[in-house]
Amino acid sequence: MPGYEPFLLCDFHVHTTWSDGRLSLREVVDLYGQTEKFDVLAITDHILSKKDLLGRLGRLATLGRHRFSITPETFDDYMGDIAKEADRARREYGLLVIPGAEITQNHLRAKHNSHIVALGIKEFISADLNAKLILEEIRDQGAISVACHPHHRTTSRMEIATCYLWDHRKDLAHLVDVWEAANRDDLFSVTSLKHYPYVANSDFHKEKHLYSWKTLVRSAKTWPAVKAALKANVDIAITLFRKTSCTAA
Numbered sequence: 001m002p003g004y005e006p007f008l009l010c011d012f013h014v015h016t017t018w019s020d021g022r023l024s025l026r027e028v029v030d031l032y033g034q035t036e037k038f039d040v041l042a043i044t045d046h047i048l049s050k051k052d053l054l055g056r057l058g059r060l061a062t063l064g065r066h067r068f069s070i071t072p073e074t075f076d077d078y079m080g081d082i083a084k085e086a087d088r089a090r091r092e093y094g095l096l097v098i099p100g101a102e103i104t105q106n107h108l109r110a111k112h113n114s115h116i117v118a119l120g121i122k123e124f125i126s127a128d129l130n131a132k133l134i135l136e137e138i139r140d141q142g143a144i145s146v147a148c149h150p151h152h153r154t155t156s157r158m159e160i161a162t163c164y165l166w167d168h169r170k171d172l173a174h175l176v177d178v179w180e181a182a183n184r185d186d187l188f189s190v191t192s193l194k195h196y197p198y199v200a201n202s203d204f205h206k207e208k209h210l211y212s213w214k215t216l217v218r219s220a221k222t223w224p225a226v227k228a229a230l231k232a233n234v235d236i237a238i239t240l241f242r243k244t245s246c247t248a249a
């Protein structure tokens, strides 16, 4: 009955070996599916800018064995793999899998950094565009933008601060569909002070990240319905998915 749909347990920010995740897409689908708890899973591997320092260092450190970014050349294969796994996930686990990407900017000057997840992406989006153009391109594709870990400030040299969207919210908030009020173990409560639409995600890179903040969405289990529910952002909740919630009888 419309308005009385169940809450769906969702994770809209998940990495696989298509970029810097530890598990393959197939392993990720099986991990989430076998909990028998999840309804919606978005695969959001990194698209890095061409000059991305971390990506380059990572490839060097692993002697080129690992990919760190989806590229224009690998994008179609990536989307094909997601479509194939989405079909299997629906049949085996009743899990809705959504194609996405995290358009990732790691500049040396940290105040320019933004990480933007595009949910329901159809075409490759370059991380070499500025944040405004990335957000507009996401809208043009009929996809949804997520401002990732939008208030992550750090003084560590090895960590990347990603506050560009937050710091420029006056100019950009109208283009951002939802903000991560929670990412893995962190809460970004500043987003709620502005009454911004929100989600909570794991930013999954390895198995232990399964146990982290997640989103509950009251919606039918189809991408158009979930997309509309995220945008309306009315019956949305964040929940901390704990290990015991898997193993409890």
Ligand code: ZN
Binding pocket: 102, 104, 115, 148, 149
């Ligand atoms: Zn990120």
Ligand code: ZN
Binding pocket: 013, 015, 102, 148, 203, 204
């Ligand atoms: Zn991420």
